[in-house]
Amino acid sequence: MKLQVEEALREEGRKIPFAFQEPAAALGDVDTLPWKDSDVAVKGSFWSDGTHIVVEGTVRTSGMYTCSRCLTPVSLVRNAALSEVYGAEAELPEDVWPYNGEYIDLTETIRETLILSEPMKVLCRPDCQGLCPQCGANLNEGPCSCPTDKIDPRLSVLETLLNSKR
Structure with a gap:
């Protein structure tokens, strides 16, 4: 789940679209998560703002959850917003992720985005x-x-x- 940033660095401000789909297992240790057996689709764009590379998009997956009230299985499609800034300089601000200068590996960012956006409570229907x-x-x-x-x-x-x- 890597982005080649060479083209973005040549043309500052030009948005470059990307899309890919991988099995959730490609994100690392996700065995305990409800979407572990599903595919993860990522779609978005990235560009250079002159200093950093900005990546924005959406992460989509689905999984089998348990209703918080009646314990029945619920199939849930998840969409999470992806928005990160990457930099290659030695001293980075706190909100900027490092990258090696050639490509950006989104694997850990996607994994964290999905884990942090896990629903706290899933219902089989609103009036359960x-x-x-x-x-x-x-x-x-x-x-x-x-x-x-x-x-x-x-x-x-x-x-x-x-x-x-x-």
Whole structure:
């Protein structure tokens, strides 16, 4: 997942498009991530701003996630924005990545972009009802037979207080 920067360095400001697709395994250690068996497609452009090389684009992949409420499998297509600045000089600012002068290796940048943009919570649908906390039934498939008026034993003292005031 490398970009040849020679052409961008010759013509400052000219955007050079790029696109490639690789298996997620090419990104290194991704065995624990939901998109480990999918392809990763990257599309964008890069250019020289006179001092650095700017890379912008999108990273697309898909994976099998688990619904956070009902635990059913969910297929999710992921799109993440890719935006980085690369420099070849010895002393680089904190927000600029180094490159060797001939090419830019995007592998680590793409991997980090996908990992940092992992969704915190995946739902099978926006109105997912989840699981019953008592019997574990999937409430999306219908109501369960558990009583709904059961009070948490830790709060039963409050119930007695409420009943004594009536």
